[in-house]
Each structure stands twice: as C-alpha cells, then as structure tokens.
Amino acid sequence: MQTLSFKNYEVLSDYMADIIANSIKNEPNLVLCMASGSTPALTCDLLVQKLKEGQVDYSKFTFLGLDEWVGLPPTNTGSCHYFFHKKIFEPLQLSPSQYFLFNALAEDLKDECSKMDKMISDKGGIDIMIVGIGMNGHIGFNEPGTSFTLLSHVAELDEITKSVGQKYFDGPVALGEGITIGLGHLMNTKKVFLMANGSKKAEVIKKTIEGPVTKSFPASIMQKHPDGCILIDEEAGSLLKKDK
Numbered sequence: 001m002q003t004l005s006f007k008n009y010e011v012l013s014d015y016m017a018d019i020i021a022n023s024i025k026n027e028p029n030l031v032l033c034m035a036s037g038s039t040p041a042l043t044c045d046l047l048v049q050k051l052k053e054g055q056v057d058y059s060k061f062t063f064l065g066l067d068e069w070v071g072l073p074p075t076n077t078g079s080c081h082y083f084f085h086k087k088i089f090e091p092l093q094l095s096p097s098q099y100f101l102f103n104a105l106a107e108d109l110k111d112e113c114s115k116m117d118k119m120i121s122d123k124g125g126i127d128i129m130i131v132g133i134g135m136n137g138h139i140g141f142n143e144p145g146t147s148f149t150l151l152s153h154v155a156e157l158d159e160i161t162k163s164v165g166q167k168y169f170d171g172p173v174a175l176g177e178g179i180t181i182g183l184g185h186l187m188n189t190k191k192v193f194l195m196a197n198g199s200k201k202a203e204v205i206k207k208t209i210e211g212p213v214t215k216s217f218p219a220s221i222m223q224k225h226p227d228g229c230i231l232i233d234e235e236a237g238s239l240l241k242k243d244k
C-alpha cells in the first residue's frame with residue numbers, strides 16, 4: 001500500500017482528478033466507482049473541468065456510485081444521487097446508460113444489490129475505485145464488523161454514521177440503513193484510492209495505515225489490497241509516524 005501526502009486539500013484533489021482524467025483518456029471504457037461526500041467534492045469539480053478542457057472523450061466510461069442512504073429519493077439534496085447528478089452527470093451531460101447508482105427506494109433492495117453485482121461482472125470488474133473514510137473507519141457503508149468478502153449489500157448504519165451523516169442534510173433526517181458496494185468488490189478492483197483531508201481524519205488515517213488489519217476497522221483492508229493508495233493532506237497525516 002502506497003501513501004501519498006499533499007500540502008492541502010486543493011493539491012490533493014487536483015492530483016486525484018488528474019489521475020481519473022488521464023485514466024479515461026488512456027482507457028475510454030474505464031469502469032470508475034466513486035464515493036460521494038465532502039472529501040471527493042472538489043475532485044469531482046476539477047475532473048469535470050479537466051475532461052472538458054482536455055478534450056477527453058468521456059462518452060464511453062462507466063460510472064458506478066458506491067452507495068446510497070436507504071429510503072431517500074434522488075431529489076433529496078443530501079443523497080448520493082443528487083451529489084453525482086449535480087457534480088458529474090449534469091455538467092458532463094452523461095447519458096443515463098453510462099452511470100448506475102443504487103435505487104434506494106426500491107422495494108426489493110436485494111435485487112438492487114444483485115443488479116449492481118451483475119453490472120460489475122458484465123463490465124469485467126471495476127478499474128478504479130475512489131473512496132473516503134468515515135469517522136468509524138467505514139468505507140462506503142461497510143460499517144465496522146463487515147466481512148471483507150461481501151459484495152453489494154444492505155447495511156444497518158452505525159450510530160457514528162447516522163450522526164456524522166446529518167451534515168449532508170438541511171435538517172435532521174432519520175437514517176437507518178445504507179446500500180453499498182462491498183469490500184469484496186473493493187478487493188477485486190484493480191486500483192483503489194482512499195482519500196482523506198483535514199485534522200478530524202488524522203486519527204482514522206493513523207489506524208488505517210499503522211493499525212492492525214481487522215474487520216472492526218474496515219479501512220484497514222487497504223493494507224491488503226495489491227494496488228491500494230492512500231491520498232492525504234498534511235493535516236490528515238499529522239499523527240502518522242514520521243518515517244511514513
């Protein structure tokens with residue numbers, strides 16, 4: 001596992017956006033899976049800019065949303081659907097056939113998971129996955145205790161996730177479950193990037209990189225991925241041992 005540290009959030013986001021834009025340029029049929037949230041927000045904006053300015057053909061890549069809050073309509077401004085529509089799909093005018101996000105309103109959520117698993121397998125696997133890290137070490141909605149081999153699944157949300165998650169919404173929201181791509185898919189992805197910025201992420205980044213690999217701290221799985229990369233800014237890396 002590689003760790004790359006950047007001066008600040010802007011430089012980190014620019015680096016990530018460059019990697020994605022170049023990957024699409026070199027491999028137009030790229031399968032990209034991304035988390036939403038505060039961390040990748042600037043990466044998305046810069047990616048759109050780079051794809052447009054670089055005159056990259058982005059009409060063939062596939063975009064997969066990592067997760068969604070169960071029960072939320074895509075029009076809810078705190079939903080992952082809303083985030084990606086506003087940040088990526090609308091600015092790039094992507095064809096709906098190019099992206100696939102979980103329908104968190106589906107009556108049969110197991111079927112939603114099967115659809116995602118089939119999509120991933122039909123596309124020949126995920127090339128690049130970009131994830132953030134929760135304050136409890138979660139990746140997507142793979143909460144503490146989740147098996148490292150699970151594929152797409154519905155998860156009972158941890159108390160920390162329910163309370164930290166309130167930041168995405170205009171007012172208090174009752175959050176209960178999430179639907180998510182599992183860590184089994186992460187392990188099968190060719191290249192995985194975990195991004196984190198800010199001093200509030202320093203503790204979880206230390207555990208991810210220096211702690212034991214354990215189901216009770218899902219992000220520690222990054223240590224086992226054959227091509228995993230942690231991208232952090234100086235604040236998020238402030239508690240790491242100095243020789244890292």
Ligand code: F6R
Pocket residue numbers: 034035036037038039040066067080131132133134135138139140141
């Ligand atoms: C969101 C997701 C979550 C976030 C994590 C960090 O789609 O998958 O696991 O990546 O909770 O969130 P932020 O980036 O808002 O700190």
